[in-house]
Amino acid sequence: MAGARKKNVLPGFGLTLGFSLLYLSLLVLIPLSALFFRAASLSWADFVAAVASPRALAAYELSFGASLAAALVNAFFGLIVAWVLVRYRFPGRELVDAFVDLPFALPTAVAGITLTTLLAKNGWLGRLLEPLGIQAAYTPLGVAIALTFIGLPFVVRSVQPVLEELEAEAEEAAASLGAGRLSIFRRVLFPAVWPALVTGAALAFARSLGEYGSVVFISGNMPLRTEIVPLLIVTKLEQYDYAGATAVAAVMLVASFAILLGINALQAVGRRRMAGAG
Amino acid sequence: MSIEVQKLWKRFGDFTALRDVSLHVEPGELVALLGPSGSGKTTLLRLIAGLEYPDAGSVSFDGEDATERSARDRRVGFVFQHYALFRHMNVFENVAFGLRVQDRARRPSEAQIQARVHELLDLVQLEGLARRMPTQLSGGQRQRVALARALAVQPRVLLLDEPFGALDARVRRELRRWLRKLHDELGITSLFVTHDQEEALELADRVVVVNEGRIEQVGTPDEVYRRPTTPFVFGFLGEANWLATTVEGRKATVGFRPDDLELSLGPLEGHAFPARVRRVHSFGPRAKLELVAANGDAIQADVPAERVRSLSLSPGAEVYAAPRELQVYFDDVQSGT
C-alpha cells in the first residue's frame, strides 16, 4: 500500500497559507517579539525599577481600578439594556440597538475631547456635578467615566445573543410549577445569562486596560494621580527611555494575554452550558 | 465510457472509509451504489469524481489512469446531495457555468451557450424558470437544475450523490422514473449513491452493495435480491427473518423474507417449523403477523389477509411456517465479495 497522497481538491492552499503566514510574521509576530526581546535585554534590576516604581504602581492601580469600576457599571446597566432591547418592544428600538455600537465606531480621540468638555467644570455635566462637590475632569472618576463609555457595547453585545436564544419553555415550565417573576429571573434566566455577562465584562475590562485616546484628555495625566499605564509608556518613549517603556509594556502585554486566555476559557464554559442545556 | 476502480483505500484520520475496493462499470450502464450511512459509498463516488484522492489504488476511465488528475480534468459530471447550486446565480447562469469557464479556445459563443442551456432546461422540464434564483425553486426543481448543470459540459460519466435523498416520497418516486427515462435517452455511464434499496432495485442496471468500506456484492437487482451472497446483503435489501440451525451437519444461519412464508395448520413441507402467533395486524388485503418460534426467536410474517381468516389465526394460535425461498449462510464460510 503506497503512502497517502496529500493532494488537495480545492486550489490555493500553498498560496493562501504561505501569504497568511508571511503577513502574520512580518506584521504581528516579529514586531511583538521585538518587544519581548528588548524587555528581556534589561537587567533584572533595571526591569524591576521600571516596572515597580511608585509611579508605575500608581498607574497600574489607576488603570486597573478604573477599568474594573467601568466594567462593573457596564455589567449592571449593560444587562438592563440588553434585556430591554431583546424582550420589550418600543418605538425606536431598532435605532437604539444600532446606536449601542457607537463606542466601537467613534474614534477614541473624539470621545476623549467630548467627554472632557462635558465633564469640565463649565461643561454640561460638570456644571451639574460641581455644586455636589464632585469633580469629574482630571480625576480618576473622569477616567472611569470615559472607560464606561468605551466598554458599553461589550456587555450588551455579549448578553444579547444569549437572551435571544433563551427558549420560552424553561420559563413556562417554571411558571407552571408555581414560580413568580422574580424567582424565574433568579433561578432560570440569570444563571443562563451569567457566563455571557462575565465574558462581556471581562472583554470591556481588557479593552479598558489598554485604552488611551479617550482617557488621555480627561485624566489630566498627573503622575502618581491620574496617569494611566498607556500614558506612562508614551511618556517614557518621549523621554527616549525605550527600556523603561518596553518593560512596562511587557508587563501590560502579559496581563492582557492572561485576561484573554481567561476570557476564552469563560467562553468555552459558556458554550458547553448552552450545548448541555438543550 | 467505462470506469475501472482498482484496490482503492481511503482513510480519514483514524477511520477507514474504503478498504481494497475494486469495481468495473460498463459504458452506458446505470449503476447503484447501495449501502447504509457510513458505508463508504459516497466516498467511493467522490474518489471517482476526483473530489477526493485515494490513499492507495487507482481510478481509470476507458483504460486510462486518471488517479492523479484533478476533478477539473476528468470530465465527470457530479450532482451533489444538496445540489450545491450557486446561490448568487439564476438558473440559467448555473447551467451555463461549465460552458462559461471553458478555455477561450474551446469556449462556445454566447449564442451557442444560450441554445445549449435552453436545450438542457427543456430536457429537464424547467423551461421558463431560467431567470429564477435557486431559493425560489422547490427541492425537486433544484435537483433538476443541478442535473442540467452537470450535463451541460457533456460529461463522459455522470455521478449522483443521493440524488433524491432530500425530497419527499412522492417527488422522489416521480423523479426516479424520470431519471431512468433520461438515462435511457442519453446513454451516459451513470453511477448513483443511495441508501434506499427500493430505489436501487427499481432504477439500476446493476447494484453494488457496500458495507463498512467493502463491496459485499455486485449484481443485477434480481441477483442481489434473490441470490444475496452475504447475510448483510440479504438483510439490507429487504425485510429478513433469521433462524440459527444446522444444515447438512454444519452450523448455519438461514434467512427468509416475511412475504415468502407459507402458513398452515399442519407441517405440509419438510422444512416447515412450528410457531405460535403473538400478534396479528390486518390492513386491507394483507396482514402482518408476529410469530414466536420454538426457540423463542421472533419471526415476522407478511401474508394475504385472506389466509389469516381462512386459518382463523389469532394470538396464541399454533401454526406451521414454511419459507418458499431461503438463503443459507454457513457460519464457517468467510463471505467474500
Place this chain on the structure above:
Amino acid sequence: MIAAAAQIPVATSASAPRVRAALQDPPLLRAGLIAVALGFLALFLLLPLVAVFTEALSAGLGAYWAAISDPIARAAIELTLVVAGISVPANAVFGIAAAWAITRFDFPGKSILVSLIDLPFAVSPVISGLIFVLLFGAQGVFGPWLLAHDVKIIFAVPGIVLATTFITFPFVARELIPLMEEQGSEEEEAAISLGASGWQMFRRVTLPNIRVGLLYGIVLLNARAMGEFGAVSVVSGHIRGLTNTIPLHVEILYNEYQSAAAFAVATLLALLALVTLVAKRVLEWRIRQESQP
C-alpha cells in the same frame, strides 16, 4: 358559512392567570427598566454625540468651514485617506487568504493560527505603536540601517501605515472565517468539477458568496483605520502637515485651546462613525437575509 375555528379556551383553573403573570414583566417594571436603559444610553452615548456637533458649531458656521478647509486639516484628511487606502485593502486581502486557508483545508497548527489572528485585539494601541518604534525607531533594531539609507519609517507615513495595519489586522479575517465555515465548500467543489480553474472558481463562486461579509469587515476595518489614535500617536511624531492624521489633528487643536476648531474637525469623524453604524446595520440585515433560505 363555516364559522372560524372555535377559540380553544385557556385553562380555567385559578393558576392560569398567575402563570401568565409569571411570564411577563409587570408593566410598571417594564416602563422602569426601559427608562433606566434609555437614560443610561442617552447619558453616555447620545449626549456626547450631540455635544460634538454643538461644540463644533459654537463659534459659528464660518469658523466651522474654516477649520475643516484649513490646509493643515486638509493634509490630515489626505493622510488619513492614504493610510486607510493602504491598510484596508492589505488587510482585506490577508483576511480572504487566511479565511480560505483556514476554512477549506486541514493542517497542523490551524487553531494556533486562528488564535494568532486575534492577537492585535489583545494589544493596547499604545503598545501597537511602541513595537514599531522598537523596530524602526532611531534606537530600534533597524534604526542605524534606516538612518544610513535615509529611509524614514517612524515619524513618517510608513510608520503610520504599519501601526494602523497592525491594529486593524483581524477585522476582515474574523468576519470571513465563520461565514466561509458556515457556507461550506460544496459550491466551490461543484465549480471545480464543472471545469473551473482556481481563479474562475474564486471570482465567480467564492467572492459573490462572501461579498456581504467582506463588505461588513471592510466597513469596520475602515472605521478603525481612520479613527485610530493611540498607536498612530506614538509613531507619528506629530509633525504638522506631514504626519498628522485627522484624530491627531483634533488632538493638536484641542491642546492649543482651539476647542471649536478641534470639534469641527471631529465632526468629520463623528459623521464617519454614524455612516459606519448605518452601513453596519444594513449589511447585518443583508447577511441575515442571505443565510435564511
